[in-house]
Amino acid sequence: MNLEKIFGDPGLKRVYKVLFVIALIFFFCVGFFVEPHHIYFPWDRLPVFNAIFGLVGASIVIVFSKVVVQWFISKKEDYYDR
Amino acid sequence: MTGSATFIHPGLIMIIGAVLVPLIPKGVAKKVYLLLLPALAYLSVMSMSEGNFWVIDFLGSELVMGRVDKLSLLFANIFTMAAFASLVYGLHVDEDGHHVASLIYPGSAIGAVFAGDYLTLLVFWEFMAFSSVFLILYGKTKKAYDAAYRYVLVHAFSGICLMGGILLHFGDTGSFAFNHVGALDMGTTLILIGFILNAAVPPLSAWLPDAYPEASVSGAVFLSAFTTKSAVYVLARGFSGTEILIVLGAIMAVYGVIFAVLENNMRRLLAYHIVSQVGFMVCGIGIGTQLAINGTTAHAFAHILYKGLLFMGAGAIIYMTGKRKLTEMGGLYKKMPITFILFMIGAFAIAAVPLTSGFVSKSMTISAAGESHLQFAWIMLTLASTGTFLSIALKIGYYAFFGKDAGLEAKDPPLNMLIGMAIPAFFCIFMGFYPQYLYRLLPFAIEYHPYTAEHVVASAQLLLFTGLAFWGFLKLAAPKNKLTLDTDWFYRLFGRFFLCFAHRVMLTIDEAVSNAYRTVLLKYSKLVAAESFVFDVKIIDGAVNGVASVVMGLGKIIRRLQTGQLQHYALVVLIGIVILFNILLFVL
Numbered sequence: 001m002n003l004e005k006i007f008g009d010p011g012l013k014r015v016y017k018v019l020f021v022i023a024l025i026f027f028f029c030v031g032f033f034v035e036p037h038h039i040y041f042p043w044d045r046l047p048v049f050n051a052i053f054g055l056v057g058a059s060i061v062i063v064f065s066k067v068v069v070q071w072f073i074s075k076k077e078d079y080y081d082r
Numbered sequence: 083m084t085g086s087a088t089f090i091h092p093g094l095i096m097i098i099g100a101v102l103v104p105l106i107p108k109g110v111a112k113k114v115y116l117l118l119l120p121a122l123a124y125l126s127v128m129s130m131s132e133g134n135f136w137v138i139d140f141l142g143s144e145l146v147m148g149r150v151d152k153l154s155l156l157f158a159n160i161f162t163m164a165a166f167a168s169l170v171y172g173l174h175v176d177e178d179g180h181h182v183a184s185l186i187y188p189g190s191a192i193g194a195v196f197a198g199d200y201l202t203l204l205v206f207w208e209f210m211a212f213s214s215v216f217l218i219l220y221g222k223t224k225k226a227y228d229a230a231y232r233y234v235l236v237h238a239f240s241g242i243c244l245m246g247g248i249l250l251h252f253g254d255t256g257s258f259a260f261n262h263v264g265a266l267d268m269g270t271t272l273i274l275i276g277f278i279l280n281a282a283v284p285p286l287s288a289w290l291p292d293a294y295p296e297a298s299v300s301g302a303v304f305l306s307a308f309t310t311k312s313a314v315y316v317l318a319r320g321f322s323g324t325e326i327l328i329v330l331g332a333i334m335a336v337y338g339v340i341f342a343v344l345e346n347n348m349r350r351l352l353a354y355h356i357v358s359q360v361g362f363m364v365c366g367i368g369i370g371t372q373l374a375i376n377g378t379t380a381h382a383f384a385h386i387l388y389k390g391l392l393f394m395g396a397g398a399i400i401y402m403t404g405k406r407k408l409t410e411m412g413g414l415y416k417k418m419p420i421t422f423i424l425f426m427i428g429a430f431a432i433a434a435v436p437l438t439s440g441f442v443s444k445s446m447t448i449s450a451a452g453e454s455h456l457q458f459a460w461i462m463l464t465l466a467s468t469g470t471f472l473s474i475a476l477k478i479g480y481y482a483f484f485g486k487d488a489g490l491e492a493k494d495p496p497l498n499m500l501i502g503m504a505i506p507a508f509f510c511i512f513m514g515f516y517p518q519y520l521y522r523l524l525p526f527a528i529e530y531h532p533y534t535a536e537h538v539v540a541s542a543q544l545l546l547f548t549g550l551a552f553w554g555f556l557k558l559a560a561p562k563n564k565l566t567l568d569t570d571w572f573y574r575l576f577g578r579f580f581l582c583f584a585h586r587v588m589l590t591i592d593e594a595v596s597n598a599y600r601t602v603l604l605k606y607s608k609l610v611a612a613e614s615f616v617f618d619v620k621i622i623d624g625a626v627n628g629v630a631s632v633v634m635g636l637g638k639i640i641r642r643l644q645t646g647q648l649q650h651y652a653l654v655v656l657i658g659i660v661i662l663f664n665i666l667l668f669v670l
């Protein structure tokens with residue numbers, strides 16, 4: 001099985017990026033046309049809440065983990081062997 | 083309904099069958115036998131009807147080895163299925179001991195699931211701990227031996243908590259029956275601690291990412307399924323609706339994700355995701371509504387399959403390349419294409435991408451949090467969902483399979499490993515397309531429709547924009563050659579602190595005492611010894627010698643008296659009589 005043709009081709013890589021951006025825009029816009037079934041929380045009324053949550057939440061997770069937590073608990077790999 | 087005609091204990095099929103493994107000749111026969119046991123166990127589970135079976139009277143208490151209801155059936159169903167797929171994956175292993183452990187371990191987990199009383203549960207609980215440790219030992223590295231030692235200590239502690247709790251509970255209620263626990267008291271709290279320790283709830287979770295990554299390649303696959311999920315089962319059985327579990331579960335879900343984002347060791351990253359995923363289940367148990375318990379059990383079912391698949395994929399990479407760290411991988415999709423595809427199915431399933439099993443199961447718990455208006459739980463679980471997609475599908479996907487080609491020589495693993503991976507991969511997609519397969523197994527019959535436009539769009543937005551964030555932080559998110567500390571730091575360094583204490587404090591005291599002894603006591607005792615010597619020679623010896631010489635002198639004189647002639651003795655006697663006679667005369 002040769003996946004290199006599918007994933008390794010620079011031309012196709014560009015196509016994937018474009019498709020990704022189109023999907024982002026599409027689902028962002030579709031959010032405005034979908035009626036929520038249940039309103040449990042105030043943000044359920046916001047059509048693009050999940051998009052914002054995904055972007056902000058993931059950024060917080062990365063930055064918090066890689067900057068704050070790492071600063072506290074990252075040690076050299078032989079920490080326990082010394 | 084009590085009887086034994088329709089119930090054959092599937093756990094015991096595997097445990098007793100495991101004992102015979104070394105007797106089966108190597109080759110095809112052994113492989114067939116190994117697969118036959120979980121297959122028979124699965125058939126046994128499938129043919130069961132609900133009720134209490136194998137009820138034994140023990141010291142006036144009832145022990146129930148076979149409590150069959152929808153909850154126990156669901157877990158037994160997935161446990162036997164996972165055992166089968168994992169055994170297929172590990173068929174190439176040549177060590178009988180490994181196979182024995184990998185049959186007894188799931189067997190005892192199934193035993194724990196069917197236990198209707200605390201004593202039976204405790205026995206299988208301990209069996210589970212002590213059989214699983216061998217799967218870590220078979221990692222056969224110094225690190226694995228050390229981790230196994232810590233693992234067994236932690237689980238022994240869990241067993242002790244459980245036993246203490248059971249005895250206190252028995253003291254309070256007079257019964258060993260294991261049912262839903264109402265209010266928390268001393269006994270039930272200890273039982274809860276025993277359970278949440280096995281469920282890896284922080285801060286009692288560090289044993290999991292410490293031990294699982296060190297296990298053997300197929301051992302880790304077994305480990306990922308049974309210990310934590312049997313804990314989820316007992317929590318769902320005994321502690322549903324316990325509010326503290328909502329908070330613990332919500333924290334746990336994010337905790338696992340934060341550590342996973344930091345992690346470089348692939349299997350350790352996946353181990354942190356067990357913590358995160360079990361967090362969803364623990365939170366669901368805490369919420370305790372029918373939808374939440376359904377969500378928890380559905381999630382446990384789906385999770386065992388995709389997490390097993392992910393550990394299989396990671397194991398395949400380790401098996402073929404010997405590399406464990408993401409920083410040493412890269413470009414593997416070209417070398418191991420089938421592994422890549424199967425792994426990504428698991429990765430998409432755990433991230434709850436639509437048309438996978440994660441999508442139809444995970445959302446139930448989040449919906450249950452919404453339905454109960456639990457904002458904190460909802461936010462934490464949704465945050466954990468983004469983190470899951472981020473750290474497994476995107477991070478591992480990108481850095482292990484794409485990214486910079488590390489130039490590793492590799493190919494897809496042996497056929498049995500690929501089939502082992504294909505089984506859960508099939509179910510990940512099958513359940514995504516046909517969720518009713520999963521839903522009809524759930525403990526409560528309720529209507530739930532995962533594929534609503536709202537749900538699909540919300541998920542797509544969440545996942546796509548998480549992808550965008552990852553793209554933006556590609557450099558920052560890159561794995562680093564670092565080790566992350568966890569709460570095991572406290573007990574891992576206890577030994578070092580103890581040595582340090584012994585070295586610094588105790589040794590100093592010891593030296594001070596030795597010096598004092600040398601400088602004061604030793605000199606003093608030398609002086610005393612010298613004086614004693616003089617006393618001994620002059621006084622004691624002098625006295626002894628003096629007495630001896632006096633006795634000798636007297637002896638010489640007395641010797642002359644002993645002439646040996648009878649006449650002399652008779653004369654002396656005569657003189658004596660005369661003297662005595664004269665004395666008598668004078669006296670009288």
